Amino acid sequence: MTTAIKLYRHPKSGHCHRVELMLAFLGLPYETIDLDMANGAHKQADFLAISPFGLVPAIDDNGYRLADSNAILIYLVQTYAKDSAWLPEDPKEAAEVQRWLTVAADNIYSGPCAARLVKVFGAALDHAGSVAKAHALFKVMDQHLASRDWLATDGITVADVAGYSYIAHAPEGGVDLAPYANLRAWLNRIEARPNFVPMATSPIPELA
Template structure:
């Protein structure tokens, strides 16, 4: 790799942060390029060549471009850390990783992510329903993490990376994490990893 990987992002996006996390964890050289989405930069023709749906995150790795956060973290691990614990090859464990990537794209997106979109970005969504979905998810995760440290394997994997950002920042969407000590301990373990990088914080609203 002769040049840093370009990461096109919104610094307050959890989808973008999960990509930045794996770049940092793998100690890959990268540069961040903040896309001015408020002024429509994500819909400009040049950006659409990189991300056809006009979404962040997207990367440019030496001319290879890719959008979608879960696709990107999978690509990065298979390209630069294949055979590592980040994406186990044993079929049952690999399936567990895939299951939690699906949770990130579904339950996390429609729960804590959606609730945060309302409070941080003013997106018109059903906030009450999103908060309820977040708590439904967190109850399952809290039980799942009762006797294990990580979501899919005995060590941290991309499943944990995909789940971290929106759950860690759930309070910004009005979702209380205090009832979930196992989840909070899991977040602490991720934050204790070498080269961990934080996501930009937003004000936490009063919980109703």
């Protein structure tokens, strides 16, 4: 592949960062296109042709356009790293990956992601409830990671990539990671991998 994949994003979006992280880990050339979402760039006709719901991230891979972060992860791996361990074919391992992708779309979204939306973007959401959901999630994940290095299998998969960004930046939403040593060790393992790219940070408020 010679043409860079276009990644339409907001630089402080965890959904966008998980896609950028996957692109980087796979060593794929990509170009980031930051949308001025505050002024409605994501609702303009040209972007809606790429992402009909007006959501980021979205990609344009040489004319193939796709929105939804987890769908993009699957597409990238099955297109450019099909025989790798990022998306295992074993039915049990594949089910474990899918389970954690669902966690990313549900528990992570309604917990650390929502708490961060309040503090970083001023979203009108229940911050206290989101923080409580985040801690409930982190307790389960910390116990899960007590005897293993990765979420779904013996190696890193798309499940770990999907889960990383909002958990790593949970303190920006007022959620303290200090009690969760195993979870923090998992974050460190991801950050230590070759080609890791960080997400833009925001000030950390008083933690809860």
